[in-house]
Amino acid sequence: MFKKAATRTLYRLPLAFVGAALLAIGGVAPAGAATNQAVLTVNATVTNNCDVLTQPATLTMTYNPVQNIETLGTSSFTYACTNGASVSVIPTSPNLDGSTWIATGGNGDFLYHLYNDLACTTNQLVNGTSESLSAGTGSSQTYNICAIGELGLTDLTAATYVDTVTFTFDFGP
Numbered sequence: 622m623f624k625k626a627a628t629r630t631l632y633r634l635p636l637a638f639v640g641a642a643l644l645a646i647g648g649v650a651p652a653g654a655a656t657n658q659a660v661l662t663v664n665a666t667v668t669n670n671c672d673v674l675t676q677p678a679t680l681t682m683t684y685n686p687v688q689n690i691e692t693l694g695t696s697s698f699t700y701a702c703t704n705g706a707s708v709s710v711i712p713t714s715p716n717l718d719g720s721t722w723i724a725t726g727g728n729g730d731f732l733y734h735l736y737n738d739l740a741c742t743t744n745q746l747v748n749g750t751s752e753s754l755s756a757g758t759g760s761s762q763t764y765n766i767c768a769i770g771e772l773g774l775t776d777l778t779a780a781t782y783v784d785t786v787t788f789t790f791d792f793g794p
Contacts, residue, residue: 671702671790674761682733684770686777691770695739698764702757702792709751710764711789717748721771727780732771735786741767751791764788 675698682694702708712735716723724731737744737752746752746766755762 667703669703669706669757669792669794671700671706671708671757671792673790674699674701677766680766680768682768682770684731684774684777686775689772689775691772693741694768696766698766698788699761700764700790701759701761702790704757704759706757706792707794708754708757709791710754711749711751711791712746712786713749713789714784714786716784720745720747722748722768722784722786724782724784726782728778729776731774731777731782733768733784734771736767736769737765739765739767741769757792 677696677698680694680696683692684690714722716725716730718730718732720734721732722735724733734741735746736742737746744752754764
């Protein structure tokens with residue numbers, strides 16, 4: 622008699638576990654139970670942004686006033702903007718004469734021109750004027766800078782002439 626009761630209990634035990642498991646996962650609701658739902662809406666906003674990843678190295682150019690020969694100076698910096706963002710950059714300096722940039726020091730002003738190409742031949746940069754760049758890619762992009770001195774500055778003394786140019790990014794949709 623004891624054997625039969627133990628066997629019946631063993632069969633009932635797994636069925637009890639299966640029923641509890643189904644209730645726990647919501648597979649079987651008790652008869653007459655009411656349900657309701659809460660719905661969560663998730664929004665993610667991606668904003669336009671630009672970050673300068675590497676600062677430009679000091680741009681150094683040379684000028685020989687006796688032979689009236691200049692040597693180009695080049696530099697670049699990298700930046701990343703949100704994929705698809707429209708991007709422009711505005712170079713500015715407190716030292717300028719029209720579209721000519723000015724480095725000060727020594728006995729006067731060293732006049733020079735800035736370009737957005739490494740050969741100083743195209744894309745001349747004008748102080749305070751916005752230059753459109755290619756749309757942001759979400760990855761690193763390079764902005765090249767070239768400077769060339771004006772010829773005919775024969776009255777300058779040997780010295781280091783300095784200017785500081787700030788490149789401000791505008792970005793949007």
